[in-house]
Amino acid sequence: MRALVYEENKVRLTKDYPEPKASAGEALIRVILAGICRTDLEISRGYMDFKGVLGHEFVGIVEESEDRALMGKRVVGEINAPCGICLYCQRGLGNHCPQRKVLGILGLDGCLADYCILPTNNLHLVPDSVPDEAAVFTEPLAAALQILEQVHIKPTDSCVVIGDGKLGLLVAQVVSLTGCELLVMGHHQDKLDILNRRGIQTKAADDRSHAEPGNKGKKADVVIDCTGKPEGLSQAISLLKPGGKLILKSTFAPQDGSLLFNPAMLVIDEINLIGSRCGPFAPALRLLERELIETSALISAIHPLDEAEAAFAEAGRRGILKVLVNSSQRTQGTQGTEGTQRTQRR
């Protein structure tokens, strides 16, 4: 099968990657659409020491499963495959199982391919009304929702989201539904405008008045760092009121992931720092079904899988939002007949 593989410090498309086989309790999924995430780019810089097929955001069709109810159904899949028997798993912390595999990130080939494998328990049926182009956002939207799972953001809280990338735009939308006083700070006016059109307040990140979210000289109760950069941490602290909550969504590759940081500033201001990673799929699908989250404006381009190398390069360029890869279409001149549509620009 076709697959976008990272190995020997290189990302390349191969046409003859061995098709995966589903073991007991697993499902074989034919990928329709897959998304390229910042984490995939970090992996190509050495993050997680991963080797294999990239990609962990997808929507696809179940082709093999012991669960008849899933056969032929359109699904999205949680990316953590826990052992299911350790103490973490017994306590419902499967996402933190020390033996876990993670789709396209840790010990498990990913979904930037024709097929992928996941435990049947990881799969969620996609409601008919949710198009593929929205369903493929379920995983990052779930990651955004994890913030609300971990932290009680009150309607009267003031909250700042730093970063207007793919994740920042999803986090901002999810947090805005709490009714809180929200300000989103970023470097790209065109991305901030996506939020402005939905009535969400934004500010250019280099605006020096950024320490005053409510225009009243006050700092925020909650700051969420979605910059994807080591510097995001200290910027977030500068915006936070004493006793506030700082939520970190950024992960980095080792070589550019370190920063000079004095943790005493967390002690002095009694800041509650909360790391936040993967989140719940069911509520993400509920919000998508109710059309409460804008996803189409977040798509920069859709490439056929045959052009996945170019897609990956494009996803790494500054200012680009979500690049999707379509496995169900083939470019003209390749062996497939299912579709001939080429790269779509948004």
Add this chain to the structure above:
Amino acid sequence: MRALVYEENKVRLTKDYPEPKASAGEALIRVILAGICRTDLEISRGYMDFKGVLGHEFVGIVEESEDRALMGKRVVGEINAPCGICLYCQRGLGNHCPQRKVLGILGLDGCLADYCILPTNNLHLVPDSVPDEAAVFTEPLAAALQILEQVHIKPTDSCVVIGDGKLGLLVAQVVSLTGCELLVMGHHQDKLDILNRRGIQTKAADDRSHAEPGNKGKKADVVIDCTGKPEGLSQAISLLKPGGKLILKSTFAPQDGSLLFNPAMLVIDEINLIGSRCGPFAPALRLLERELIETSALISAIHPLDEAEAAFAEAGRRGILKVLVNSSQRTQGTQGTEGTQRTQRR
């Protein structure tokens, strides 16, 4: 001025009620629209021993205020007028100040009239894009949001709202924005349909399977009683899982407010019972501005103030949702010239 007054166990419209005078720190507000709330009906049955002008939900125009920025502006107003100096007020608990007055409920004439008075600090400017018919819902919407202020409802929580009255429909909409697994139970299919059209799951309250919100035999993490009836409490407990949170939004007049209740059931199931009353206006206005809350379908009728007695009687009838009273219009034959529109049916 005209005012709908409760005194001597009777609700009646008077045309010569003394116009209120604003003291220092207070504003005189010309009422545009006022809403009739279940609490007003309870007051007419003896709740709170209140005597005077009824009504606490309104949108109006500031006609007198020391704050020039408010003059001539369209506002809504928080209904609790605290003393501002006691220990409660010092700790930000003004809504619970023992010396507080409450608009149309406790020691302060209400807004079902041509004019009302509130402390300037209680007023919030209404964004231009929010029409009067939506702005008048700010107070009950804030009361709905108070639930999210008090309780962390997680995206993965299962939640049941009991009651499909005015408040229940607002509570359901607010809670649905968390992404949680929500089921609303009520007796009126036409009201539940308002929620169904917004993608919110509902069930008839007499459906015997109601103890299984997720269709998996499981009970709810959070149950919110908006029935406005004493029986709501025990029904709510029957739907709640052990260790769950039960939120009570119902208040009753003394004569029909008692029920046989054994609090040991709260102890055995370790239930967290949380009373919930007034809430924050600013987030309510943010949600209305972003059109995230349906209010127009919640309006059963709009009557001119001259027909407020009939409006009040109508609001008490079974199955009726919000009845609004328009103070800026006068019926034909009365002295006003500003408008001649009669009762509007929805």
